[in-house]
Amino acid sequence: MQLSQQQDGPADVLVIGAGVVGLSAALAVQARGLRVAVVDREGPAAGASAGNAGAFAFTDILPLASPGILRKAPKWLLDPLGPLTVPPAYALKIAPWMFRFWRACSPAAVARSTVAQTGLMDLSKAELEPFLRLTGTEGMLRRDGNLQVYEGTAEFKASLPGWQARTDHGIEFHHMTPAEMADLQPGLSSRFTHGTFTPGWYSIADPKLYTLALADRFRAQGGQILTAEVASLEPGEAAVTLRLKGGARLTAAQVVLAAGAFSHRIARSIGEKIPLETERGYNTTLPADAFDLRTQITFGGHGFVISRLSTGIRVGGAVELGGLELAPNYKRSEAMLKKAQAFLPGLRPTGGVQWMGFRPSLPDSLPAIGPARATPRVIHAFGHGHLGLTQSAGTARIVADLLTGQRPALDLTPFSPQRF
Template identity: 70%
Template structure:
C-alpha cells in the first residue's frame, strides 16, 4: 500500500540548495506556508562547494561565438577548461547540438540581454534579502580581477566587455602595475587584467546556505529529508512521489532540485534539456596565499576565491552527467596552474571536491510554470550562476506563487522555450 506522508502542504519546495531555500524564504515572507524537501538536506550539493561569487557582471552566455572559437582547442585537453568524457559523448550529443544553435550571434545577444535583466534584479534583491535573513555580514565587495597572459588574449576579450558596457556594467582595464596594486604576488606572465567592482563574494557558500536553512526553520518553516521520484499534477493539487514509496500532497510545488530536476520534470511529461556540468575544486587553508579579491583565469577556465574557510581553486566545465565517477585529476591540474600563476601559493593541505551544476544549452535558467500544470513552478538550470541569481529567482518564484506580475519579463526563461 502507498504510504501517505502527513497532511497536505500549501507549498512544497523540492531542493534545499541556495535556490530552493531562497525561494522558500521569499514565499514564507509573502505569507505562504512552506515545506522544503531534499534528498540529503541543506547545502549538500553545488551550494556547498561553489566559488562563492555573486558574479553580477557575468552576463555573457557560455554558448557564444567566442566560446566556439576556443572549444576545439579546449576539448583536445582532457584536463582543460571544457571536456566531455568519452563515456558520455553520445548521450550529450543532442544537448551539444542545442548548445551550438544557441551560440549564433543573434541568439547569444538575446540571451545576454535576458541575463543582464536577471543580474540587475538579483543584485537589487540581494542585500535586502541578506539583511532580512541576518546574513549581511557574510557579504564581501572586493570585486574580481580577470587576468590575461598576453595582449592577444586581452584583445580577444574586448567584444565581451563592450557588451557589458552597453548594459551599464562598471569595469577598468589594468596594466601590470594596476594589477599588482590590487593583488600582489601575480606571475609576471600576466600582462593585462580587467577589474569589475560589482562582482561580490560570500564569506563561505556552505555556511551561508546552512544559515538560510536555520532562518527558515526558526521562522516556522519545515525541512524534510526525502528523495523525490516524481510529481503528479491534478486539478486541486500536486502529488509528490517519494523513492521509498511514500507520497506527499501539496497545493503547489516549486521544483528547485538543481541537476536532479530533469528526471523529476520528466515525470510530468516534460523533456527539458537539462545537463550536468561537473565542477571541481581544491580548498586550501586560509594561510595558503594572501588573496585580496577573487581572481579569474578566463583562458584556463578557473577562479581563485578567498573564503573564510580557505582559498578555493576551481571551475572548468566537464559535461559528464550524474553517474560517472569523479576525475580529480581535473582539480589537480587547476591547482598546478594556480601555483604557476601565483608563485607564493602553498598547495599543501587541500581538500578536493566535485559537484553538479544544472545547465541548459542557452545558459539561461528555467523559471516558470510547468507545461503540465501551473501548480508546479520550475526554478532550475542556473549553471554556475545559482548563488548569483538566487535572490532574483526567489523574487520571481514568489511573484508567481502570489499572483503578482513578475519583476522582469519571464519569456526568455520559459521552461517551454526548447
C-alpha cells in the same frame, strides 16, 4: 512520511531542493505568509551550493554559449584536463545537448540571451541586499571585486567585445597595467600582462555556511526540511502530490521544482522534456593562510578562479560535461591547483580538500523559470549553471510572485521551461 502541522494546517507550498535556489525561494514565499516545506534527497547545501566559488557574479552577463567559446572549444576539448571537456564515455549521450548548445552560439541567439541574462542579473542584484537583511545574513556579504587576467595582448584584445557589452549595460570596470595589478594583488605571475578589475563583483563569506544559515532561518520561522528523494509528481485539480522513493506521498497546493541537476528527471514525470545537462565543477579548498588573496582572480584562458572564503582559499572551476553517473576525475582538481601554483608562485598547495559538484546547465545558458506545461501549480526554477548563487535572490522573487498571483518582476519568456 507526513508533514507536521504548521500554524493551522499543512504546507501550502512544497519546494523540491534545499540548495541555495530552493531555500531562497522557500524563504521568499514564506515571507509572503504561505506555509512552506522543503524536500531534498540529501539535505541542505549537499550539492553545488556547498562547493561553488562564492561569487555574486552580477557582471557575468555573457552566456557560456557564444561564438568565442566555439572558437576555443576544439582546442579545449582535446585536453582531458582543460577548461571544457566531455569524457569519451559520455560523448554520444550528450550529442543532442551539444547540438542545441551550438545553435545557441549564433550571434542573434547570443544577443537575445545576453539581454535576458542582464535582466535577471539586474533583478538579482537589486533583490540581494534586501534578501540578506530579511534572512539575517547581511554580515556574510563581501565586496572585494574580481580581477580578470590575460596572458598577452592577443588574449586581452579578444576579451574587448565582451567588455564593450558590459559597457553598454552600464557595468563598471577598469583595465589595468601590470603595475596596477601588482598593487591590487601582490604575488601574481608576470606572465599576466593585462588585467580588468570589476569592483561591483560581490561574494559571500562561504557558500555552504550561507546556505546552511538560510536553512536555519527557514526552520526558525516554522519551515520544515525533509530528507527524501522525490520520484515523481502527480498533479491534480486542487493540489500536487509528490511520490517519494519508498512509496510515501506528500501533497500541497503548489510545488516549486528547484532540485538542481536532478530537476529534469522529476520534470519528466509530468511530461516535460527539458534538456538539462551537468557542468561538473571541481575545486580544491586550501587553508586560509595558503596565500594572501586580496580579490577573486579569474584565469579566463584556463577556465578557473581563485576565491578567498572565510574557510579557506578555493581554486576551482572549469566545465566537464559528464552527467550524473560517471565517477569524479580529480585529476582536474589537481591540474587547476598545479596551474594556480605557477600563476601565484607564493601559493602553498598543501592541506587542501578536493570537491566535485553538479551544476545544472541548459544549452542556451539561461535557467528554466516558470510554470510547468502540465499544470500551473508546479513552478520550475532550475538550470542556472554556474550562476545559481548569483541569481538565487532574483529567482526567489520571481517564484514568490508566481505563487502569490503577482505579475513577475521580469519578462519570463526567455526563461520558459517550454522554450526547447
